[in-house]
Amino acid sequence: MCTYNTETLELTGSAKGATGWFRATNASVYFDHPVHHPAGHALMIDVLNPECGAGARVGLELDADSARALAEAILRTLASVPAQLIEH
Amino acid sequence: MTSDLHAYTTEISGFAGDPIEVYAAVPDGASFGSVAVIHHMPGFDEQTKEIVRKFAAHGYGAAMANLYSREAPGASPDDAAAAARARGGVPDERLVGDVAAVADFLRAQSGSNGKVGVIGYCSGGRQSVLAACSLDLDAAVDCYGAFVVVDPPSDHPLSTVSALTPILGNLSCPLLGLFGADDQYPSPEQTETLRALLTEHAKEFEFHTFEGAGHAFFAVERPSYRPEAAVAGWNLIWDFFGRHLS
Numbered sequence: 001m002c003t004y005n006t007e008t009l010e011l012t013g014s015a016k017g018a019t020g021w022f023r024a025t026n027a028s029v030y031f032d033h034p035v036h037h038p039a040g041h042a043l044m045i046d047v048l049n050p051e052c053g054a055g056a057r058v059g060l061e062l063d064a065d066s067a068r069a070l071a072e073a074i075l076r077t078l079a080s081v082p083a084q085l086i087e088h
Numbered sequence: 089m090t091s092d093l094h095a096y097t098t099e100i101s102g103f104a105g106d107p108i109e110v111y112a113a114v115p116d117g118a119s120f121g122s123v124a125v126i127h128h129m130p131g132f133d134e135q136t137k138e139i140v141r142k143f144a145a146h147g148y149g150a151a152m153a154n155l156y157s158r159e160a161p162g163a164s165p166d167d168a169a170a171a172a173r174a175r176g177g178v179p180d181e182r183l184v185g186d187v188a189a190v191a192d193f194l195r196a197q198s199g200s201n202g203k204v205g206v207i208g209y210c211s212g213g214r215q216s217v218l219a220a221c222s223l224d225l226d227a228a229v230d231c232y233g234a235f236v237v238v239d240p241p242s243d244h245p246l247s248t249v250s251a252l253t254p255i256l257g258n259l260s261c262p263l264l265g266l267f268g269a270d271d272q273y274p275s276p277e278q279t280e281t282l283r284a285l286l287t288e289h290a291k292e293f294e295f296h297t298f299e300g301a302g303h304a305f306f307a308v309e310r311p312s313y314r315p316e317a318a319v320a321g322w323n324l325i326w327d328f329f330g331r332h333l334s
Contacts, residue, residue: 004211004240004249006173028174033210033304035130035166040303040312046170054160054171 034061043067092116093144103185109154113144121333122149122194126208131165187219227332234273263293268301
């Protein structure tokens with residue numbers, strides 16, 4: 001099924017898409033039908049900059065275990081960084 | 089079946105007069121009934137355009153609106169789908185307006201016999217029922233559309249989708265429902281609920297639930313593809329549209 005429910009968030013950073021680097025301002029996270037990954041459903045992440053058009057996008061389609069492993073790796077990495085290196 | 093058809097992309101005025109992209113395919117020659125195809129949530133993609141051409145090859149005029157024309161004109165289907173999702177998806181009112189415009193476009197084709205049906209897959213299955221409950225159409229096909237009789241299991245504020253139960257009494261045409269026995273959205277229990285509601289409203293419909301098939305059994309490029317169910321389903325579609333769009 002199409003799950004419809006989508007988490008959206010604002011973020012600050014850069015991403016490299018099909019046409020090169022762009023400033024990333026938004027992201028969507030959802031679990032739905034993938035375009036490329038050969039499975040019925042996948043955890044989908046879109047990193048976006050809507051002001052630069054729909055093509056300013058980096059898309060990820062991950063199976064659930066991979067998505068959890070990625071999320072945990074991100075959190076572990078951030079937790080191991082000296083606090084003074086993290087800029088807000 | 090004919091192998092002679094003309095397929096092209098054009099622009100029409102959709103809901104609120106907005107310009108929307110349309111992919112159309114019409115058979116050469118004789119008078120034909122028509123089908124408005126509603127693409128699934130992944131967008132105005134190669135696979136759904138192939139379905140449009142398949143209808144034309146079987147003697148129907150067919151057209152499909154790019155439901156994401158407004159959010160991402162000219163973008164690739166996957167980028168457009170992502171952009172539309174990030175903005176909350178396609179509102180029901182806009183979907184109905186866009187399908188109405190496609191139906192008018194099809195009726196205006198020189199070979200049209202004036203009859204128009206609608207078909208959709210997955211999210212488009214629900215939208216096919218929505219269109220048939222909102223517009224004067226001649227036939228409708230719902231291929232495993234979820235959330236026709238139940239709301240999505242989420243109260244996320246971006247979810248614009250709700251059950252169609254309050255408008256089922258407005259169904260304007262016969263409905264063919266094609267479902268997988270292993271699907272959970274819609275589950276066999278949900279399709280039975282829909283059956284009961286349509287019976288209560290004295291609507292003409294026929295449902296077929298295929299054993300050994302789940303969601304998206306028509307989707308040839310996905311692991312959910314079930315050739316036996318898909319072939320049988322297509323034959324039911326040709327029979328159904330043959331009776332109601334001739």
